Amino acid sequence: MQANNLLLEEPIRMASILEPSKPTFFPAMTKIVGTLGPKSRSADIISRCLNAGMSVARFDFSWGDAEFHQETLENMKAAVKSTKKLCAVMLDTTGPELQVVNKTEGPIPLEADTLLVLTPDQDKEATSNLLPINFSGLSKAVKKGDTIFIGQYLFTGSETTSVWLEVTEVNGEDVVCLVKNSAVLSGSLYTLHVSQIRIDLPTLTDDDKKVISTWGVRNNIDFLSLSYTRHAEDIRHAREFLSKLGELRQTQIFAKIENVEGLNHFDEILQEADGIIISRGNLGIDLPPEKVFLFQKAAVYKCNMAGKPAVVTRVVDSMTDNLRPTRAEATDVANAILDGSDAILLGAETLRGLYPVETISIVGKICAEAEKVFNQDLYFKKTVKYVGEPMSHLESIASSAVRAAIKVKASVIICFTSSGRAARLLAKYRPTMPVISVVVPQLKTNQLRWTFSGAFEARQSLVVRGLFPMLADPRHPAESTSGTNETILKVALDHGKASGLIKAHDRVVVCQKVGDASVVKIIELDD
Numbered sequence: 001m002q003a004n005n006l007l008l009e010e011p012i013r014m015a016s017i018l019e020p021s022k023p024t025f026f027p028a029m030t031k032i033v034g035t036l037g038p039k040s041r042s043a044d045i046i047s048r049c050l051n052a053g054m055s056v057a058r059f060d061f062s063w064g065d066a067e068f069h070q071e072t073l074e075n076m077k078a079a080v081k082s083t084k085k086l087c088a089v090m091l092d093t094t095g096p097e098l099q100v101v102n103k104t105e106g107p108i109p110l111e112a113d114t115l116l117v118l119t120p121d122q123d124k125e126a127t128s129n130l131l132p133i134n135f136s137g138l139s140k141a142v143k144k145g146d147t148i149f150i151g152q153y154l155f156t157g158s159e160t161t162s163v164w165l166e167v168t169e170v171n172g173e174d175v176v177c178l179v180k181n182s183a184v185l186s187g188s189l190y191t192l193h194v195s196q197i198r199i200d201l202p203t204l205t206d207d208d209k210k211v212i213s214t215w216g217v218r219n220n221i222d223f224l225s226l227s228y229t230r231h232a233e234d235i236r237h238a239r240e241f242l243s244k245l246g247e248l249r250q251t252q253i254f255a256k257i258e259n260v261e262g263l264n265h266f267d268e269i270l271q272e273a274d275g276i277i278i279s280r281g282n283l284g285i286d287l288p289p290e291k292v293f294l295f296q297k298a299a300v301y302k303c304n305m306a307g308k309p310a311v312v313t314r315v316v317d318s319m320t321d322n323l324r325p326t327r328a329e330a331t332d333v334a335n336a337i338l339d340g341s342d343a344i345l346l347g348a349e350t351l352r353g354l355y356p357v358e359t360i361s362i363v364g365k366i367c368a369e370a371e372k373v374f375n376q377d378l379y380f381k382k383t384v385k386y387v388g389e390p391m392s393h394l395e396s397i398a399s400s401a402v403r404a405a406i407k408v409k410a411s412v413i414i415c416f417t418s419s420g421r422a423a424r425l426l427a428k429y430r431p432t433m434p435v436i437s438v439v440v441p442q443l444k445t446n447q448l449r450w451t452f453s454g455a456f457e458a459r460q461s462l463v464v465r466g467l468f469p470m471l472a473d474p475r476h477p478a479e480s481t482s483g484t485n486e487t488i489l490k491v492a493l494d495h496g497k498a499s500g501l502i503k504a505h506d507r508v509v510v511c512q513k514v515g516d517a518s519v520v521k522i523i524e525l526d527d
């Protein structure tokens with residue numbers, strides 16, 4: 001594995017670093033997933049988030065009820081309408097997340113070097129020496145010396161509202177801990193993370209199933225973010241569950257890798273999942289700090305080679321309360337892009353942060369700069385070599401299209417697709433120009449009614465680096481006759497021109513089927 005994805009040639013003359021970047025019609029090829037919550041739920045803020053570059057909205061059911069999230073989603077739909085920017089919906093499960101039960105919701109001061117008891121007795125009141133939790137199996141899972149972290153929901157690990165504890169004794173169902181740092185727990189939800197310990201709770205809980213089959217079905221969720229995925233079986237089980245929920249059989253499952261158990265089964269999980277979320281919030285406390293980067297690089301590389309989207313989380317925690325990222329965070333975002341990530345997921349930064357729009361905008365700008373110096377040539381060769389020969393026909397077409405587009409300096413690639421597969425394969429080869437994926441709807445029936453496919457496929461490409469979907473008019477039937485192909489291509493070109501992606505005299509690479517043959521053609525526009 002060769003990991004140097006930085007192009008160290010012409011683009012990095014020292015003087016060029018200081019040149020301001022030309023504005024583009026879209027903020028970056030990298031996608032941004034924003035977690036919507038108290039600080040990012042009005043139609044106005046969501047519109048500004050979309051304009052700043054967010055293309056997937058994440059609804060985290062660890063927090064808030066279905067009604068709250070529905071209201072946010074309705075605002076999001078209004079924002080999509082007014083901005084004319086597409087946005088996919090991601091439902092994030094609670095899963096086997098341990099939580100502190102603090103009914104009064106008042107602040108709880110914890111003092112270093114004192115003892116704190118964690119108890120499953122939820123009738124008890126939370127105090128500085130005793131915290132009720134939502135899990136009765138903790139005392140069986142831990143032993144003396146283990147580390148436990150507690151913090152406000154989406155805690156960063158460094159803020160003064162989170163603590164770390166060392167288990168000193170197990171007493172029946174209670175766990176006695178030594179408090180290692182002083183802090184005041186404040187906020188309405190605290191989560192608890194036990195380092196490197198298996199929590200014997202199902203990955204998809206009964207509550208998660210209820211939420212998916214009600215809220216999820218009602219809103220045709222594009223992505224299920226499966227929190228604490230630990231085995232491939234977790235994905236198979238979730239897929240089986242979705243398959244019985246009508247349209248949700250089209251929902252893609254993203255495995256959220258949040259602990260060492262998920263890391264240990266990464267390869268088998270990647271095979272089953274549609275994409276991976278490298279959940280650094282939790283991983284950052286489950287792994288020794290010096291190992292986090294290594295997992296990120298290895299996991300992103302594996303996703304790239306499999307042609308499945310890799311999403312990296314929690315990049316600019318400090319922007320939760322500040323208008324600028326730290327220099328370490330800014331560099332880290334760029335490195336995640338050079339590693340090959342498809343998307344950045346913002347958590348606390350947009351959900352409860354003071355600057356959701358500015359955060360999206362700054363992260364987008366850093367991503368765009370990193371993309372410019374991504375060593376596409378090296379990456380391309382590495383990928384071709386990894387895939388080996390014989391290549392599938394479609395992959396060979398897709399990689400050739402990317403190569404041709406780079407050689408002729410095409411401004412965009414237009415890819416016709418129905419299942420989305422062809423567009424994803426193009427993205428796998430990391431073209432340096434945007435791909436307009438023209439999703440051509442197909443008429444389908446479930447024996448009760450006729451509907452058009454395509455909407456899921458179009459929105460699902462909103463998490464893939466470089467893909468910009470466009471849903472073709474269903475009045476153009478999907479048979480790839482040359483007549484319909486031409487009409488759709490014209491619409492796609494007009495769309496590209498209207499959005500500023502394509503100009504007169506540009507070259508455009510088109511990937512489509514003509515009759516039975518998949519073809520790549522290069523067209524040169526005259527006006």
Ligand SMILES: Nc1ncnc2c1ncn2[C@@H]1O[C@H](COP(=O)(O)OP(=O)(O)O)[C@@H](O)[C@H]1O
Nearest residue numbers: 416417418419420421422440480511512513518
């Ligand atoms: N409706 C369409 N019209 C023309 N070409 C298409 C259409 N749908 C897919 N293609 C082309 O067919 C090939 C297979 O693409 P893929 O996305 O796998 O489609 P499918 O939905 O058939 O799986 C690619 O070359 C793609 O560009």
Ligand SMILES: C=C(OP(=O)(O)O)C(=O)O
Nearest residue numbers: 279280281282313314347
């Ligand atoms: C995104 C993460 O998980 P959550 O926000 O659901 O805790 C994470 O751990 O990085």
Ligand SMILES: [K+]
Nearest residue numbers: 062093094227
């Ligand atoms: K969650």
Ligand SMILES: [Mg+2]
Nearest residue numbers: 258279281282
């Ligand atoms: Mg997490």
